[in-house]
Amino acid sequence: MEKALLLKAEIRERTGSKHAAKLRGQGRIPAIVYGHKRESVAISLDAHNLVEELQHGRRVLDVQIGKKKEKVIVKDLQYDYLGRDIMHADLMRVDVTETVKVKVPIELKGTAKGTHEGGIVEEHADHLEVECKVTDIPESVIVSVKEVDLGDTLHAGDIELPNGVNLVSDPSMLLVTCSLVAAAKTTEELEEEVPVAPEVIGEVKEGEEAEEESSEEAK
Amino acid sequence: MAMMPKRVKYRKSQRGRIKGRAARTNYVAFGEYGLQALQSDWITAKHIEAGRVAATHFLHREGKVYLRLFPHKPVTAKPLETRMGKGKGEPEFWVARVRPGMVMFEIGGVSEDVAKQALVRVAHKMPVRCRFVKRRHLL
Numbered sequence: 001m002e003k004a005l006l007l008k009a010e011i012r013e014r015t016g017s018k019h020a021a022k023l024r025g026q027g028r029i030p031a032i033v034y035g036h037k038r039e040s041v042a043i044s045l046d047a048h049n050l051v052e053e054l055q056h057g058r059r060v061l062d063v064q065i066g067k068k069k070e071k072v073i074v075k076d077l078q079y080d081y082l083g084r085d086i087m088h089a090d091l092m093r094v095d096v097t098e099t100v101k102v103k104v105p106i107e108l109k110g111t112a113k114g115t116h117e118g119g120i121v122e123e124h125a126d127h128l129e130v131e132c133k134v135t136d137i138p139e140s141v142i143v144s145v146k147e148v149d150l151g152d153t154l155h156a157g158d159i160e161l162p163n164g165v166n167l168v169s170d171p172s173m174l175l176v177t178c179s180l181v182a183a184a185k186t187t188e189e190l191e192e193e194v195p196v197a198p199e200v201i202g203e204v205k206e207g208e209e210a211e212e213e214s215s216e217e218a219k
Numbered sequence: 220m221a222m223m224p225k226r227v228k229y230r231k232s233q234r235g236r237i238k239g240r241a242a243r244t245n246y247v248a249f250g251e252y253g254l255q256a257l258q259s260d261w262i263t264a265k266h267i268e269a270g271r272v273a274a275t276h277f278l279h280r281e282g283k284v285y286l287r288l289f290p291h292k293p294v295t296a297k298p299l300e301t302r303m304g305k306g307k308g309e310p311e312f313w314v315a316r317v318r319p320g321m322v323m324f325e326i327g328g329v330s331e332d333v334a335k336q337a338l339v340r341v342a343h344k345m346p347v348r349c350r351f352v353k354r355r356h357l358l
Binding site for chain 1: 221222223224225226227228229230240241242245246251255257268271272275280281282283284310319320327328329350352354355356358
């Protein structure tokens with residue numbers, strides 16, 4: 001594991017959306033540090049440094065809060081409506097010796113056999129939940145799809161994980177499939193399937209109305 | 220007739236306003252690449268169909284196209300040369316309400332270059348400004 005940069009945090013005296021927006025304008029990201037049964041601390045981090053660390057695939061960060069240095073794990077990130085900028089980060093205190101549950105992205109490697117026969121590889125999940133020591137968190141789990149033929153599937157249980165990393169996700173969780181693409185329907189075909197007008201729930205049709213009336217009369 | 224719901228509770232709806240930004244459907248969830256709206260607007264069933272046809276034609280049965288929007292809202296119109304009044308018009312077409320940030324189309328199973336070219340063609344059919352987005356693997 002590469003040595004992480006020490007991120008200098010500033011304690012947020014004032015919280016709330018207005019103050020958080022002000023911080024974002026100054027190039028900082030509001031964050032919260034919690035865990036280990038200690039009080040949570042609202043902080044802000046330099047946006048550039050945090051994004052750089054995350055883009056290098058680092059999940060465990062060293063954060064300096066005041067004079068104290070803390071090891072934290074990135075538990076959650078909130079993005080803006082376009083999914084471009086990080087709005088807020090959730091950081092959980094961890095020990096180096098601690099075992100944690102984390103979500104690790106899946107990376108597909110190779111070209112599937114089935115693609116040569118006209119199939120496409122579909123990724124049904126992009127994360128795996130694993131349990132490992134803080135120092136052993138993998139950047140990503142590499143899944144080789146070379147041997148995946150047409151109609152084959154890969155489940156979470158089929159993936160080889162690095163040493164010291166245990167699977168937490170359901171082993172039967174579907175990850176990858178290779179299947180033939182159904183021919184796209186033409187507009188005419190779709191039009192045949194779609195009704196001319198949708199059925200209105202609770203509306204009595206003319207024929208049914210007449211039937212109801214006749215049955216009432218018979219009574 | 221293009222896409223429309225099979226069953227509805229009410230035949231007609233008021234026009235309403237599109238407020239705010241997309242709080243959901245704002246990330247690539249099924250494919251690997253997507254087309255994200257940057258403006259709010261009504262996307263008609265015809266627009267959606269035109270986008271779908273443009274993408275599938277370009278991909279030549281490679282990859283998979285996912286539609287993330289559906290025209291749930293009926294829009295009514297009065298016939299031509301009709302005097303005002305006499306009640307609301309009849310449903311004319313169906314629209315999907317799109318807010319900025321919404322990922323409208325997704326493509327999976329093809330390279331980034333191919334997906335970009337396909338989605339550019341789809342973007343040309345849309346009445347809103349769009350941008351190409353990738354699936355986020357980072358948390």
